[in-house]
Amino acid sequence: MAKFIMITYYLLTAFIATLFFWNFWQEKKKIDRQILYLLVLIPLLLRLLRIK
Amino acid sequence: MRTKIILLICLVFILIWPAIQLYQHRHFQIPIVAGPGVTRVTKLSHYLPALKGTMADTWIFWLEGQESGGKALILGNSHANEPEGMLAALVVIENGLVERGTLLVIPQFNHSASRATRPGDGYPLYFNIDTKWGKKKFRMGNREASPLDQWPDPDVYLHYPDKQLLSFLDARNVNRTWPGRPKGLLMEQVTYAAMELIRQEKVDLVIDIHGAETMFPVTNCIVAPEKSAKLATMVSLTVKATEKFDNHVEPSPPKFRGLSHREIGDYSDAMPFLLEAPIPFLDQPTGPKTEKFLLDGKDPFLLRLSRKNKLFVPYDETGWPIDKRVGQHLSVTLEILRQYSRRTPERSIIIHNVPRYAEVVEKGVGYYFQDPSQVRRDRIYLN
Amino acid sequence: MIAKIAVVLISMVVAYLVGQWRRFSVELSLFLAAFLGAGCGAIFSTPPWQEILRHLVEGSFTYLDVILVFSTATIFMAVLRESGGIDYVVQATMNSLGKIRPLALFILMVIVLIPGALTGAGSVSLLVVGAPVAAALHHLGLSRPRIAAILFILAGLSAAAPPVNIWAMILCAGTAIPYVGFELPLGLPVIFLGTLTIFSLGWRPEKIAEAKENWEKMDIPKGMSWWRIALPFMVLFGLILAYRLWPFNLPVLGLPLQFFLGSITAWLTSPKKLNFFLISRETMVRILPLVSTMVVIGMLQQVMTATGVRGLISYAVISIPLVLLFISLAVIIPISEGVLTYGAAAILGIPLIWYLDSLGYHATVAISGLSLLWPLGDGLPPTALIGRLSVMVSNYEGSYWSFLRKTWFPWIIITLAGILMVIFSAKLSFLVRWSTG
Ligand SMILES: [Zn+2]
Numbered sequence: 001m002a003k004f005i006m007i008t009y010y011l012l013t014a015f016i017a018t019l020f021f022w023n024f025w026q027e028k029k030k031i032d033r034q035i036l037y038l039l040v041l042i043p044l045l046l047r048l049l050r051i052k
Numbered sequence: 053m054r055t056k057i058i059l060l061i062c063l064v065f066i067l068i069w070p071a072i073q074l075y076q077h078r079h080f081q082i083p084i085v086a087g088p089g090v091t092r093v094t095k096l097s098h099y100l101p102a103l104k105g106t107m108a109d110t111w112i113f114w115l116e117g118q119e120s121g122g123k124a125l126i127l128g129n130s131h132a133n134e135p136e137g138m139l140a141a142l143v144v145i146e147n148g149l150v151e152r153g154t155l156l157v158i159p160q161f162n163h164s165a166s167r168a169t170r171p172g173d174g175y176p177l178y179f180n181i182d183t184k185w186g187k188k189k190f191r192m193g194n195r196e197a198s199p200l201d202q203w204p205d206p207d208v209y210l211h212y213p214d215k216q217l218l219s220f221l222d223a224r225n226v227n228r229t230w231p232g233r234p235k236g237l238l239m240e241q242v243t244y245a246a247m248e249l250i251r252q253e254k255v256d257l258v259i260d261i262h263g264a265e266t267m268f269p270v271t272n273c274i275v276a277p278e279k280s281a282k283l284a285t286m287v288s289l290t291v292k293a294t295e296k297f298d299n300h301v302e303p304s305p306p307k308f309r310g311l312s313h314r315e316i317g318d319y320s321d322a323m324p325f326l327l328e329a330p331i332p333f334l335d336q337p338t339g340p341k342t343e344k345f346l347l348d349g350k351d352p353f354l355l356r357l358s359r360k361n362k363l364f365v366p367y368d369e370t371g372w373p374i375d376k377r378v379g380q381h382l383s384v385t386l387e388i389l390r391q392y393s394r395r396t397p398e399r400s401i402i403i404h405n406v407p408r409y410a411e412v413v414e415k416g417v418g419y420y421f422q423d424p425s426q427v428r429r430d431r432i433y434l435n
Numbered sequence: 436m437i438a439k440i441a442v443v444l445i446s447m448v449v450a451y452l453v454g455q456w457r458r459f460s461v462e463l464s465l466f467l468a469a470f471l472g473a474g475c476g477a478i479f480s481t482p483p484w485q486e487i488l489r490h491l492v493e494g495s496f497t498y499l500d501v502i503l504v505f506s507t508a509t510i511f512m513a514v515l516r517e518s519g520g521i522d523y524v525v526q527a528t529m530n531s532l533g534k535i536r537p538l539a540l541f542i543l544m545v546i547v548l549i550p551g552a553l554t555g556a557g558s559v560s561l562l563v564v565g566a567p568v569a570a571a572l573h574h575l576g577l578s579r580p581r582i583a584a585i586l587f588i589l590a591g592l593s594a595a596a597p598p599v600n601i602w603a604m605i606l607c608a609g610t611a612i613p614y615v616g617f618e619l620p621l622g623l624p625v626i627f628l629g630t631l632t633i634f635s636l637g638w639r640p641e642k643i644a645e646a647k648e649n650w651e652k653m654d655i656p657k658g659m660s661w662w663r664i665a666l667p668f669m670v671l672f673g674l675i676l677a678y679r680l681w682p683f684n685l686p687v688l689g690l691p692l693q694f695f696l697g698s699i700t701a702w703l704t705s706p707k708k709l710n711f712f713l714i715s716r717e718t719m720v721r722i723l724p725l726v727s728t729m730v731v732i733g734m735l736q737q738v739m740t741a742t743g744v745r746g747l748i749s750y751a752v753i754s755i756p757l758v759l760l761f762i763s764l765a766v767i768i769p770i771s772e773g774v775l776t777y778g779a780a781a782i783l784g785i786p787l788i789w790y791l792d793s794l795g796y797h798a799t800v801a802i803s804g805l806s807l808l809w810p811l812g813d814g815l816p817p818t819a820l821i822g823r824l825s826v827m828v829s830n831y832e833g834s835y836w837s838f839l840r841k842t843w844f845p846w847i848i849i850t851l852a853g854i855l856m857v858i859f860s861a862k863l864s865f866l867v868r869w870s871t872g
Contacts, residue, residue, distance in 0.1 A: 001686045002237070006203050009503075012695060016506050019719040024056070031055060032460050036727040038063045039466065040502070043495045043730065045067065050200055052074050052169070052496055070492035172497035172733055172778065174482065174490055174741025204689030205500060207554050207675065208599045210682035217614055219604035223687070237687065267789050270611050308613040336786050337750035339436050340481030340743040352436050353750040362753065362790060 010048060017044040077177045078167045078198070080191050081434035083424040084111070084159060087146040089405070091116040093433055096158065099252065100234055100245035107201040108242050110163040111433050112156055112249070113145045115403070121153030122399030124257040124389055125250060125322075128159040130227045130312065132166035132193025133175065135346075136329055136374060137261030140381040143420045144406055153393075153401030156255070160435050162226045162242070166191055168198035176343045181374075183418035185426075192346070196224035202238040212236060216309040227260070230315035243315075250320045256399050257392055258324045260312040261381050263331030266354060266363045266372070270302050271330050274384060275313045277304040280323040283395070287387045295383055295409045298366075299327075323392075327384055329377040330365045347374045379412030439479045440743040447472035447735075447744065451817075461817045462727045469494070469735040476742035486741075494737025497778075498729040500691070501556075505722055505729070507694035508562040511671070512828075513718045514698045516566060518705030519656040520664035525570040526655065537634070539575060543568050544589060544633045548625070551593025553675055554690060555601040557810060557821045560593045561586060563671070565828030572829075576640025579831035584841035587825035588632045588849070591810025594821075596625040602780045602806040609785035612798050616867035620803035623866070624852055628807070632845040658706035666704050671697035721827065728818050729776075736778045745782055753786045757794070761858055765850045768805060772812025776820060780809065797860035799867045804856030807849055814839055 024037035046052045086093060092114045097103035128141030141159035148155060160166045169175065169192075180187040199205075202224050209223040210216070212233050222228035224239055232244030250258060264271035276284035284301045291299055304313040304326075316324035332338060332349040339351050350371030358367035365372075386406060393400030407420060424432055450471035454464025469491060477484040515521055532539040547568055551560035565586055572582045594600065597618045607614040674693040678685055688696075702711050719726075739745040752760075752767060771779035784805060792798045814822030819835070826838055856863060 002202075005686055005688060005692065008692060009204055009689070012503065012507070012691060015715075016503065016719070019506075019716050020723075022716060023719055023723070031059075032463055033723065034056065034059055036460070036462055036723055038059055039462075039495070039730050040723070040727050041063065042067065042492055043499045043502070046071060046074070046492065046496075047199075047499065049071070051071050051078075052171075052200070052493065066488055067492065070489040073486075073489045074493070169493055171493050171495075171499075172736045172740070174494075174737045174739075176482075176486075177489070199500075204687065204691065206678060206682075206687040207690045207693075208604075208679075210679070212683055215682065217598060219601070219608050219614070222608065233683065236683070267786055268611065269789065269792070305613065307615055308611070336746065336782055337753060338743070338746040339440060340476070340479075340746075341741055342481055351746075353746055357750070357753070360754070362793075 013044055013047055017041060017048060020044070073177065074169065077169060077191060078200075080178070082190055084142060084433045084435050085146050085422045085424055085427050086113060086431045086433060087148065087422075089115040089147070089149040090145060096242070096245050096249070099248040100241055102234065102241055103245055106238065107164045107167060107198065108238050110158060110160050111435055112158050115144075115148050115150040115155040115157070117150040117152040117154065117402065119152040122256040122392065122396065122401045123154045123156065123253055124259065124401050125156045125255045126158070126385065127161040127246075127258070127260045127312070128157075129166050129193065130161045130260050131195045131225075131262055132160070132162055132168070133170060133195050133334065134263035134331055135179065135190065135192070136263045136331065136377040136381055138166075138190075139181070139374065139378045139417055140261055140385065143378065143382060143412075143417065144385075146422055147405050147407070147420050148403050149405045151402040151404060153399070155401060155403060156249070156253070158246075161246070162193075162197055162239070163435070164197035164201040164238070165195065165224070165226075166193035168194040168196070168200075170194040174341045176341070176346065179343045179346055181418040181421065182416060183421045183423070185423035188418060188421050196221055197226070197239055199224070211310045212240060214309045218310065222310070227312055228310035230310055230312050231319040247316070247319055250316065250322050255320070255322045257388060258312065258316050258322050259385050259388060260324065260326045261385070262326060262328050263334065263377060264328040265335045266330045266332050266365050266367060267335050267337075267357070269364050271328050272298060272365045273300045273302045273328050275302045275304050275326040275328065277313055277317040277324065279317050280325055283323065283388065283391055284325060286391045287384060290387055290391070291383055291409070297380055297383075297409060299380060299384055325388055327381050329380050330372045331377065332367075332372050349373055375413050375416050378417045379407070379409035382406060382412060383409040436743070437747070439481075440747045443472055443475045443742045444744045444747065446475035460724070462724060462731050465728070465731045465735055465817055469731065469738045472735075472742060472744065473738045476738070481743060482741045490737050490741050491734045494734035495730045497733030497736060502726050502729050503691040504556065504694065505558060505562070505726055506719065507691045507698065508559055509718045509722050510715045511667070511694045511698040511701065512562050512566060513714050514701040514705070514709060514711065515664070515667060517709050517714055518663070518701060518707065519659050520701070520705075521567045521570065523655050523659045524567045524664055525574065528571055529574050533574065536575065539571070540633045540637050541630065543571055544629050547586065547589040548593040548596055548629060551590060552596035553599060555594060555599035555604070557590035557594035557813065558824055559690070560590045561821065561824045561828050565590070565824070569829040572637065575637065577637055578641050579829055580833055580838040580841050581636055581641070583825045583829040583831045583838045585633055585636050586829055587814050587822055588842055588845045589629055590821050590825060591813060592625045592629050592632070594810050595621060595806045597621045600806050601777060602784065602809045603802050605777060605780040606784045606788055606802045606805075609781060610788050610792070610798065612802070616799050616870040617803060618870040619866040620800050620856070620863065620870065621806070624803070624807060624856070628845065628849055628852060631848060635844055636841070656706045663704040663706060667697045667701035670700045725820060725823060728820065732776060732778070732818060736775060749782045749786055752783050753790050761854055764805070764808060764854055764857065768808040769812035769815055772809045773815030773818055776813070776818055779812070791857070795861065796857065797864040797867070800860035800863045801857045804853045804860065807853035807856070811846060811849060814842065
């Protein structure tokens with residue numbers, strides 16, 4: 001059960017990372033916001049890759 | 053569009069090097085040399101098969117004497133950012149020769165935490181100990197187990213079985229999950245397996261070795277519950293008289309649940325002791341968190357605070373070197389075994405060839421580590 | 436060594452100011468400060484240059500779980516709002532309670548306090564009940580900035596309220612004081628200060644006529660009913676409470692998953708068809724400033740520790756003479772929270788409690804007093820997490836400072852209460868004894 005919940009968390013993280021990535025891609029003008037989207041992706045991506 | 057691609061390339065560029073560093077840290081293997089006294093090596097999962105194959109499983113080194121006697125268990129790295137416990141355990145594993153009774157040593161008790169880094173606190177990834185044959189490299193771990201092995205945290209952690217409320221972080225802190233439960237969180241399983249080991253093998257003494265901040269009142273001491281208090285007092289007085297270092301006794305508070313010095317005594321026949329030596333590196337008001345500071349314990353802020361009497365241990369320009377910390381732990385451990393053996397001769401544990409305080413301070417802890425490249429392969433355990 | 440640390444600290448401040456001058460956002464300026472601070476530290480090899488990026492990346496993980504909670508909780512509320520559930524609740528509440536003003540205010544206060552008290556996070560209070568309570572207060576004739584002020588103070592108090600107070604838990608963990616006996620020393624001041632806040636700011640309506648009209652014109656989707664709105668909340672609170680009641684029989688779900696299950700329920704029970712993915716995506720656009728702040732603050736904290744800047748600050752605070760210290764608590768505690776959020780409790784709080792404890796102050800009461808002050812800092816820049824959330828959920832669009840100015844009265848009372856609790860902690864220790872029985 002604990003394992004199943006952990007997998008759910010990776011899916012949840014992937015879902016949220018996708019949202020942020022999509023928003024990054026849709027952000028037309030503000031380079032400021034584009035950078036912030038990518039900063040938020042740092043921990044999400046490395047968790048998904050099981051690095052940290 | 054073009055800026056986005058450039059930004060993405062930047063992101064990959066920024067991530068790749070740290071990702072490699074962090075991955076290597078998690079998978080870096082420390083070769084542990086099983087010394088001549090080690091008779092067998094087993095895994096903690098033997099006492100709870102659910103741990104098998106997880107990052108929480110860890111080695112148990114058995115040092116068995118010719119004659120049967122009592123049994124003692126030594127735990128290092130309950131908190132993997134307090135390396136003196138693990139180093140003291142390794143000195144015992146590589147050098148100890150047991151004549152009577154059995155010594156069980158778990159050098160990386162929170163194995164998952166020893167493979168995690170601590171976000172927000174800027175630790176170095178590794179530290180090196182000087183030896184006769186070069187440097188021996190160790191991982192610097194974290195206080196809590198890695199979220200890669202136990203995730204998610206509860207919103208608040210309820211201790212089993214008392215339902216005491218603890219911070220969510222403590223769900224990954226093995227020194228809050230005693231006595232544990234077989235179907236609980238991974239760290240509760242680790243402590244449960246250790247409780248099973250203690251109960252099944254009829255362990256008499258459990259010595260859990262830590263380090264604590266110099267600004268923390270419970271430092272440089274032996275924490276003992278009522279049942280081990282008498283013995284701890286004898287030990288404290290003896291090392292003070294014969295080896296000239298302080299190590300006072302702190303009673304284990306009955307209301308503070310989940311700690312080894314509380315629950316092991318309450319849930320088994322064993323007598324628990326938790327040893328603390330000062331580790332200035334963990335204090336808040338300190339300079340940069342460097343490898344050198346971790347090992348020599350020298351810091352200008354702590355020095356000033358000590359002059360204002362704000363520390364709980366004596367502190368001067370010499371700092372608190374790792375050799376002193378490991379030496380204290382070894383002396384106190386040996387003294388606990390000796391005093392116990394004197395009081396209960398039928399359950400005595402007699403061990404030789406483990407250095408005491410003065411010797412470790414003189415020669416340095418690295419002196420007691422063998423060169424893994426000069427040792428037979430089957431005597432090396434990667435941990 | 437101290438001079439070197441001071442140089443790093445100055446480089447960080449300069450980097451932040453340059454960022455602000457070039458009109459970067461607060462988050463980006465903080466990132467600049469972290470990055471240049473690490474670079475400047477590397478000159479003295481604290482940290483070594485190969486480790487700069489590793490420290491930044493590792494620091495970004497400090498608040499990863501908080502980020503997940505924020506994200507899922509905001510999605511939960513967004514789905515409820517889109518389904519029309521919140522408007523429905525407000526209308527129903529106002530129809531039944533709107534006439535008895537003091538009772539309505541008191542009940543709204545309790546509603547805000549509960550989620551934060553259970554989870555230790557004021558943000559959860561705001562994200563879960565902030566929007567409906569804001570709407571209800573609006574219909575009681577309060578202006579947007581005043582509503583934001585009320586929500587901000589109450590959310591802070593809810594985070595301090597027992598049973599879960601994260602500041603107190605961090606301090607207890609760092610000082611080896613058991614986390615027991617906080618029910619009365621925290622609970623009584625929170626109830627008292629909360630009541631004072633909502634009555635002082637909410638007693639007198641500002642513009643009744645317009646508000647009443649609004650609420651009767653509200654557009655509730657067809658088919659909306661009590662159970663449709665109650666079910667998602669029941670799932671959420673049910674899951675949180677169930678773990679509290681049977682912690683050893685249930686698996687640990689964690690807040691992010693609990694919120695996510697709540698939002699799925701809300702999506703299923705919505706009377707009109709909603710695009711879950713689209714709502715989530717728009718939510719992420721709105722919370723980007725908050726979430727990126729958490730990431731960057733984690734990085735900043737890591738760099739400050741690795742370079743010794745954090746130690747320098749911590750050292751400076753505990754070197755202040757006692758009387759001056761008590762006075763300066765009113766400023767130091769909120770500002771440290773504004774810069775470091777929970778990190779402040781560890782950096783300043785732990786040495787402070789040891790210091791006070793050694794002088795004979797009662798640690799449990801002193802921690803309670805301090806943890807009334809910390810939430811105030813959540814309204815201060817650069818992070819201003821709870822402040823910005825309060826503004827967000829109450830749909831206030833004016834300047835941030837005009838909202839913050841409205842909080843002055845409860846702010847001062849809370850500050851006084853907190854500091855007095857620390858000073859007279861020994862005399863108040865009976866509260867701890869009564870709590871533990
Ligand atoms: Zn420890």
